[in-house]
Amino acid sequence: MEKPTQDMRYLTFALGKGRLANKTLELLEEIGITCEEMKDKESRKLIFVNEALRLRFFLAKGPDVPTYVEYGAADIGVVGSDTILEENRRVYEVLDLGFGRCRMCVCGPASAKELLQHHERIRVATKYPKIAKEYFYNQKHQTVDIIKLNGSVELGPIVELSDVIVDIVETGSTLRENGLEVLEEICPLSARMIVNQVSMKMEAERIKELLQALKGRIAKA
Ligand code: PRP
Numbered sequence: 001m002e003k004p005t006q007d008m009r010y011l012t013f014a015l016g017k018g019r020l021a022n023k024t025l026e027l028l029e030e031i032g033i034t035c036e037e038m039k040d041k042e043s044r045k046l047i048f049v050n051e052a053l054r055l056r057f058f059l060a061k062g063p064d065v066p067t068y069v070e071y072g073a074a075d076i077g078v079v080g081s082d083t084i085l086e087e088n089r090r091v092y093e094v095l096d097l098g099f100g101r102c103r104m105c106v107c108g109p110a111s112a113k114e115l116l117q118h119h120e121r122i123r124v125a126t127k128y129p130k131i132a133k134e135y136f137y138n139q140k141h142q143t144v145d146i147i148k149l150n151g152s153v154e155l156g157p158i159v160e161l162s163d164v165i166v167d168i169v170e171t172g173s174t175l176r177e178n179g180l181e182v183l184e185e186i187c188p189l190s191a192r193m194i195v196n197q198v199s200m201k202m203e204a205e206r207i208k209e210l211l212q213a214l215k216g217r218i219a220k221a
Pocket of ligand 1: 127153154174
C-alpha cells in the first residue's frame with residue numbers, strides 16, 4: 001500500500017455484520033491490512049481505526065451497507081450480492097470476493113412445483129421482495145402476491161402463510177430439515193466489494209491499489 005501520511009484522509013470500510021465481516025477481515029489481513037482494535041470482543045466501540053494506514057472500519061446490518069456507501073459515509077463496503085440486488089443503490093460493484101457463495105432460490109414443498117409451472121396466482125414469502133418481484137413479474141411473467149418477512153422465511157409454507165418462499169440456500173440443510181426443497185434457481189450469490197462513486201474518483205489510487213492486492217490474493221486462493 002502507498003505509504004500513508006498524517007494529512008491523508010481516512011478510507012472508511014462498512015462491513016456487513018456476521019460471517020461476511022469475519023471473512024473480509026481475514027482476507028484484508030492476508031494483504032497486510034489489519035485492524036487490531038476490532039479483535040477485542042469485549043469492546044462496545046462501533047468504529048475501529050488503523051491509524052498507520054489511515055483506514056477506518058465499522059460493522060453495520062447488511063442491508064444498510066449499500067446505504068452508507070451510496071451517501072459516502074463509507075468509501076468501501078462489503079456485502080452479499082443478494083443485498084446489492086435488493087437495495088439497488090447507486091454504488092459501483094467492483095469485486096467478487098469469492099466467499100459467501102450461495103443461491104437465491106424459489107423453494108417450497110414438492111407439491112408447489114405445479115403451481116409454478118401453471119403460472120397460478122400464488123403467495124410468495126420473502127426477505128427480498130424486490131428480487132422476488134423482478135423474478136416473478138419480469139422474468140416468469142407470473143402474477144403473485146409477495147409477503148415481506150424479516151427472517152425464518154422457511155416457516156411460510158409450513159404454517160401456510162405462503163405457497164413458496166424466495167430465499168438464500170447455502171448448504172440446503174434448513175430446507176431439508178423442514179421438508180422443503182429448491183423448486184427454481186433465481187441466481188448465484190457471493191460477497192462483493194462496493195465503492196462510493198465519488199470516492200472511486202477522489203481516492204482512485206488507493207482504491208485501485210487495494211483492488212489489485214485483493215485480486216492477486218483471490219486468484220492465488
Ligand atoms: C439464511 C437463509 C436460510 C439459511 C440457508 O438464513 O435465509 O434460512 O440461511 O442456509 P442453509 O442452506 O445452509 O441451511 P439466516 O441464517 O441468515 O437467518 P434468517 O432465517 O433469520 O434470515
